[in-house]
Amino acid sequence: MVGRFPPSALVLGGLALALILVFMLLPLGVVVAASLTAGQFLTFPPQGLSFRWYGDVLASEAYLSSAWTSLKVATLVTIAATVIGTAAAIGLSRRRLPGRALLAGVFLSPLVLPSIIFGIGLLIVFSIWGNGPSLLALALGHTVLTMPYVVRTVAAVLADADPAIEEAARTMGAGPVDRLRFVVLPQAKGGILAGAFFAFNVSFDEAVIALFLRTPGVETLPMRIYGQLEFSPTPAVAAVSTLMILMTILVVVAIERSLGLRKVAT
Amino acid sequence: MPGAKGGQGLVEPIVLVTPGIALLFGAFLFPVGQILVLSVVPSGEELGAWSNFARFFADDYYLRVAWRTFRLSLLITAATALIGFPLAYAMARAPRWLAFLLLLLTVLPLMTSVVVRTFGWMMVLGRGGPVTDLLMLFGLSARSAVLLQTETGIVVAMVQVLLPFMVLTTLGVIAGIHPHLEEAARTMGAGFYRTLRHVVLPLSLPGLVSGSLLVFAISMSSFITPNLIGGVRLPVMASAIYQQAIHTLDWGFAAAQSTLLLIAVLGLLVPYLALMRRARV
Numbered sequence: 001m002v003g004r005f006p007p008s009a010l011v012l013g014g015l016a017l018a019l020i021l022v023f024m025l026l027p028l029g030v031v032v033a034a035s036l037t038a039g040q041f042l043t044f045p046p047q048g049l050s051f052r053w054y055g056d057v058l059a060s061e062a063y064l065s066s067a068w069t070s071l072k073v074a075t076l077v078t079i080a081a082t083v084i085g086t087a088a089a090i091g092l093s094r095r096r097l098p099g100r101a102l103l104a105g106v107f108l109s110p111l112v113l114p115s116i117i118f119g120i121g122l123l124i125v126f127s128i129w130g131n132g133p134s135l136l137a138l139a140l141g142h143t144v145l146t147m148p149y150v151v152r153t154v155a156a157v158l159a160d161a162d163p164a165i166e167e168a169a170r171t172m173g174a175g176p177v178d179r180l181r182f183v184v185l186p187q188a189k190g191g192i193l194a195g196a197f198f199a200f201n202v203s204f205d206e207a208v209i210a211l212f213l214r215t216p217g218v219e220t221l222p223m224r225i226y227g228q229l230e231f232s233p234t235p236a237v238a239a240v241s242t243l244m245i246l247m248t249i250l251v252v253v254a255i256e257r258s259l260g261l262r263k264v265a266t
Numbered sequence: 267m268p269g270a271k272g273g274q275g276l277v278e279p280i281v282l283v284t285p286g287i288a289l290l291f292g293a294f295l296f297p298v299g300q301i302l303v304l305s306v307v308p309s310g311e312e313l314g315a316w317s318n319f320a321r322f323f324a325d326d327y328y329l330r331v332a333w334r335t336f337r338l339s340l341l342i343t344a345a346t347a348l349i350g351f352p353l354a355y356a357m358a359r360a361p362r363w364l365a366f367l368l369l370l371l372t373v374l375p376l377m378t379s380v381v382v383r384t385f386g387w388m389m390v391l392g393r394g395g396p397v398t399d400l401l402m403l404f405g406l407s408a409r410s411a412v413l414l415q416t417e418t419g420i421v422v423a424m425v426q427v428l429l430p431f432m433v434l435t436t437l438g439v440i441a442g443i444h445p446h447l448e449e450a451a452r453t454m455g456a457g458f459y460r461t462l463r464h465v466v467l468p469l470s471l472p473g474l475v476s477g478s479l480l481v482f483a484i485s486m487s488s489f490i491t492p493n494l495i496g497g498v499r500l501p502v503m504a505s506a507i508y509q510q511a512i513h514t515l516d517w518g519f520a521a522a523q524s525t526l527l528l529i530a531v532l533g534l535l536v537p538y539l540a541l542m543r544r545a546r547v
Contacts, residue, residue: 027386121297
């Protein structure tokens with residue numbers, strides 16, 4: 001067989017890919033590099049190498065309390081979104097449920113609706129009927145936003161699962177609860193884990209709803225960074241951002257291990 | 267068996283989806299619906315029901331903001347399609363290890379907080395950043411050129427932020443094109459580029475179109491990146507809405523602008539969802 005790709009395509013393609021990858025990674029690389037500066041100011045390339053700004057961040061009351069807020073919200077959100085989303089995905093995977101396609105669309109709709117519109121809606125609702133924005137309000141908003149990820153990953157796994165196993169369990173006398181517990185949940189495990197990691201990551205990183213529901217008491221880490229960016233960022237902002245990039249890398253690895261990136265991404 | 271277990275079988279899935287539906291109705295559809303109501307209901311005693319919309323269309327400032335948002339979104343979409351197609355094709359046809367590497371390098375930026383990515387672009391495009399240095403090196407710019415607070419800067423940063431959506435949507439479609447189709451064209455004498463243009467590109471069109479609709483819809487409503495890169499001098503619709511909702515506290519007007527944005531975005535997303543459904547079957 002003739003070569004599938006002519007040399008010119010390989011060279012041009014390779015060059016184009018290299019350029020695109022530089023373009024994609026440039027902003028992240030610059031942040032990481034700038035966080036390592038020994039100097040007083042935010043510069044690229046950094047001046048000298050040191051971890052002094054990481055020490056600064058870890059000693060900063062403001063950053064630590066924001067990180068704690070983000071962690072609290074993301075943990076609540078991960079639990080709620082994973083439980084509710086998994087149940088919904090299992091329900092949606094049952095052929096006998098009427099209106100499945102429509103329902104599936106409704107469940108995925110928070111993924112496509114602009115979060116600025118959702119954010120302002122939440123702000124209005126909590127201001128009119130509640131006591132204004134709170135940590136719980138933010139967690140509720142993030143649960144809506146992240147549940148579709150869980151529904152999607154769990155549904156993807158269940159679509160490939162063998163229905164004969166549950167049928168066999170049923171024939172052997174297992175009731176609905178036992179079948180869920182011993183057959184369906186183990187079958188969905190990879191999807192549930194990947195969905196949970198997704199939910200945690202999206203909630204921890206989210207910036208738009210957090211901006212609308214921001215109060216002095218509820219300031220997440222992305223909001224702290226955003227606030228700094230509006231004025232004059234110091235290398236400490238780069239250090240926090242680098243820590244957030246590292247966390248994202250961990251989540252990506254976890255998703256790859258639990259379900260596989262390829263399956264999640266397309 | 268379907269007959270005997272039918273009734274009981276229906277209870278289980280309904281019980282399972284109920285908490286999710288309750289959450290979506292209470293915490294999603296209700297707040298969004300609230301915006302629609304607030305945009306129509308008169309905000310002051312002397313104002314009519316549709317006054318917020320009338321105000322939008324009568325004010326030159328808001329029309330210019332809407333036009334800028336539309337224009338930039340169009341540019342961003344075109345650029346992501348142009349860059350995204352070759353990247354998605356490479357991902358679909360590259361050897362396994364390379365495909366995985368490309369996927370990883372697409373997903374990693376996508377999953378990084380948009381605030382962090384925008385921060386990176388602020389440094390790249392700002393004074394003393396690498397882009398400025400490069401432009402000066404090639405003599406393209408006499409003095410330290412700063413792309414921060416320019417429309418070019420917004421487009422560059424937004425393309426990086428949204429490219430993964432285009433690539434992943436297109437990849438899903440290209441991965442479904444059987445390589446035999448390309449081989450057939452090649453065996454019949456078509457060159458690589460001709461095959462790409464006349465076989466792969468037309469077949470990837472559903473992916474490119476739905477990717478474009480998605481990217482366009484997201485960029486129309488994006489806030490963080492345009493706001494930080496463009497600054498106060500170059501507001502887009504989302505920043506105008508934020509301004510009204512948080513600083514001016516004119517919720518009615520903010521809701522009216524949100525409704526207009528929602529209508530524009532839904533007009534794009536409905537065809538996107540229809541295309542995605544057809545691609546899946």
